[in-house]
Structures are given as structure tokens and as C-alpha cells.
Amino acid sequence: MERSSMGLKLPEGMKDLMPTELALLEELEGKALKTCHNWSFQRVTTPGLEYRACVEPDANKDDYLYKFFDKNGHIIVLRPEFTTPIARMVATRLKGNQLPLRLCYSGDVYRNGSTRFSEFRQVGVESVGSGSDLADAEVISLSVEIMKALEVRNFQISLGHNGIFSGLADEMNIDIKLRKELEEGIARKDMVKLEGLISQSDLPEAAKEFLLSMPHLTGKEEVLDKLQNWNHIHAIRRAVESLRTIYQFLKDYGVHDYVSLDLGILRGFSYYTGVIFEGYLPGVGIPVVEGGRYDKLYEDFGQNSPATGFAINLSILLEQFSEFEVDNPEVLVYGQSPGTVVKRCRELRKSGKKVEMALGFLTDSDAKKIASSRGIAMVEKVEV
């Protein structure tokens, strides 16, 4: 049936990848996965479709999921990320395996309503079973090594901690309503609202001062010294100790030049419980790497495992490369008799050459023209 004008279009946010783009994307993916394998992370994949009950159990929450019904009326969704599906997989299929598990993945994820990246390629890792600072340092260092392997210039990683706010909220017994509003302010990065809420709250002055200073604690290790006065608050002391230890390990890994500390990275309503980190590129408005520790997520799947990991948005990185190179064929084979042309092509391919075969008879000058337009270095005419 002839396509209507709709049949020629793509749904919002979707795009085709041309040979040059796909070649580059796969090259980036290959380098990233190779680095993961060198660090002993094994690749897994989860299906494109999951139950909503797995990905987002809170039915009242606004989400960005593509949803469908299966034939029993259950809501299924296109995977928006890998971390949660992998938690499901580990808690069911890999139950009882020796921990820590080091897993990596690469695949497309789907976010409805995001006009820029409704479908994008994510590559990432999950380190399951270790709550140690070394496990965090390992995945942070791995993310740096991948960015280096991808030859991305000028990237930087910021390292913060998501446990400070929640720890402080627990310790201060902040009431539910205020806590929700604060989380919302944090999620929206609305400093004006946060300042208002905090300064009007009945929190102790010291806690107020600390919360207000958090977005401004950024720099190298010495930032942590500024937190010494808050040592009496358990959550803060633990976070600072963790960050200090991790930073020390990052020096051992030789990646600390790429990483700065930044307690201003805030993520509300998320599964992150400990350190969080983001990778930035100048001129790119959203983080290209997002990661951190999520010690409560596996509990939700009935397994008590601490975990840490990250995901890199390869589709954004792809946009940063302006020069595309495609792997061109090496020789164009043509001739009068298809039988001998096919035979010659088989010989050449067997010897490892990348071969393009002409599908019809070409004159010598046509063959040269085609070869040069496709970047094929050699032509070979097969005589009968």
C-alpha cells in the first residue's frame, strides 16, 4: 500500500542513523565496551520491554515512559534505562552468584516527552555487592578511562554525595511536608525556593547554614576541610569520610585530575543513596555521564545488595564529533560475465579484502567514477 504523508515521517524525537554516523557510534560503543571488559565487567542485556511494575512501581508518579498494554492488560514500557532492569535480572536470574558482580551494558533507551533524546544509546556499568569506597572509586575511574578511550576532550567529572541531605533530614527529623518540598526544590534545582524554605524553617541555625552552603562547596579535596565543623552530624561525617577516601583512591588510579568535588550536584527523588557523579563537556547542556551509589534499589527487588555504577550517553557524544569516517571498500570489481566477476570477488574477499561488486556491466570510465565517488581506492576489471 502506498504510504500516506504520515507514513514517511518519524515519531517525535526519533532519528535514522546514516552509515557514517552508525559507524562512529559503533566505534565509540566498541571502545567503551572494550575498556569495560579490560576492567572485568561482563556484558549483559535486558529486554526492550519491561513491566511498568519493575521500572516505576509508583503509579501516581509523572514519568517519561513509552507505555503499552500486553494482551493481559498489564502495562509494559520501553526501557528508559538499564540500572533498574539489571537489578531485576540480578535479583532473579543471577541470585546466589558470587558477589561482587561486575556487569556492563550498551543499548538504546527510551524517554517519552524528551524532544532531544527520546531514543539514545547508553553504555554503562553496574558493580553489585560491594558497599566499599573502593567500588565507587573503581567505577568513577572506569568512567574516566572510557572517556579517555573515546578521545573526548575537555570532559570533567564532578563528584558529590546524595546522602548528606537525606542523612541530615533524618537526623533533624524534618517533617514529611517540608522534606517533600525540599526534595522538589532540589530536583528542580530551584535555589530561590530552597533558600526560602530553609530560612523560614525551624531547623537549627547550624543546619540551615549548612544546607544553604551546600551548592557552593566545589573544588578539589580542600573543599572537604570546610565541612569539619559539621562533624557532629553523623550523616555529614560519613559522607565526608567517604568522599575523602574515594578521592585518595582516584589518585591511586591516576584520574584525580579529571575529577573535582562538588556538593552542589543535587538529585531529588532518585534511587541514589551515596556518592553521585556527573560528567560534563563544555557547550553540552546536559551531563554526558551520570552515576553514583544506590544501596536501596536492590532491596526493592528482595535482595540486600549495595551497588554502584554509571551510564554514558553515547548519542550526545556522537554529536560532538564533526568528522565522520566510514570504512570504505578497498576494491571495485566489474566485468562482462557475472560468473567470473563473482568468482573474483570471492577470491579477493577470502584474502581479506573489502570488495564491492558492480551489479551490471560498467565502462572503464564509469567504474573509475563510481570508485572515486565512494572512496574506493582500486578498480579491477575481470576479463572473460
Next chain:
Amino acid sequence: MSSKFLTIALPKGKLLIDSAKLLTEAGLDCMFILEDSRKLTFDIPGKEVKLIICRPTDIPTYVEYGAADIGFVGKDTLIEQNQDVAELVDLKFGYCRFVVAMPEDSQPPKLANGAYDLSVLNHKRAATKFPRVAQLFFSERGMQVTPIKLHGNIEIAPQVGLAEMIVDIVSTGKTLKQNKLVEIAPILEATTRMIANRVSYRIKYEDIQGLAEKLRVLVK
């Protein structure tokens, strides 16, 4: 591009003068941008700063994508556009209020506490440039009012029967009076905000926070 280079998006129209004044007070001399109303991008001499002039409603978009590192924009626009940007400072100028207004001759009855009884507005239509703000206001009150998106001259909608009420911003109330409309309910108050791209705010933290601090002191 140098990582210190800052791009600032300023709103075209009535907020531009106050924005330029404030930036000038903060040490970024830019009153000259008011002289040529057709030019849309300016470099500030001697500073690593570029100014771009955009439609107010586009500013959150420029900032969200990182095309501008920071922007000045009304809280009204921020709420309506609902984009992912960091909101850093309340700049206090450009004060306005969102209200529900109706024609003088069809005001709803008043309740014992003196407020209007909004319940009679169920199943009615509200003409507005801000459908999201209108929808949030009514749905939070459990009301079913249909916002009708218009791009200007909201005031005439009730006169011609397009809608029973309007949801709009007022600063002095003069326009309402001229069109024989009265305020039925306040929705929220808005002032201009300094916003920043979430990544720029972290990688150009010192420059952006430095400017934010200066502005915060100036508007106090």
C-alpha cells in the same frame, strides 16, 4: 570557546531596560544594547561575556540547551515552560501577579469569608497565554476548567463568548479596568529570576556564582 566565556540571554521587551541596568551595576557595562533595537547579539568590551536578546518565553529553552549559560526570565515564564534549568536568584524586578478575572457583570457570588465562590466556574473556559499555570491552579482545587491557549489580547475573549474568564498576568490592573474585568482570584506572584544551565552552573561555577552573588546584593 574559552571555558570562562559566559553567554547571557536577556528578555526582549519591558524587562530589558531593568536587566541592562542591573548588569551594568554589577560591572558588566551594557547600557549600549538599548540603543540598537534590531541587533540581537552583543559582546561586552573587555569582558568575556556575550549578551543575546531573545523572546522572554524562549529564554528557558536557550538556557536548557546550554546555548546560553545564564538568563534573566520571569517566574511566570519559568512555571509555564517547565524546563530543566537551575533557578539561582530572585532579581525582584518585573513584579507581576497571575489572576483569574471575569467581566464585571458576571462576577460569581461571594462566600461568607468575602472571597468569590469559584465553584460556579466548573465546566467553564479560561482564555490564557499560560495554559499550564491555569491548569495547575484549577486542578489543584479539584475544579474542571478548560484553558484556551491564546497568544495575545486575552481580554477580549469574554466579550465575544470565547471564554467566561481569563487567566493573565497583571502589574497595575489598568488593562483589566479598561476591559471591564475584575479580579476573581489571585493565583501567584512572579518576579524576574536569574537562571543557569545546570551543566554551565557546575563547570563555570565561579563566574556564574560570582555574578549571582553581586546581583543578590544589588537587589536586596
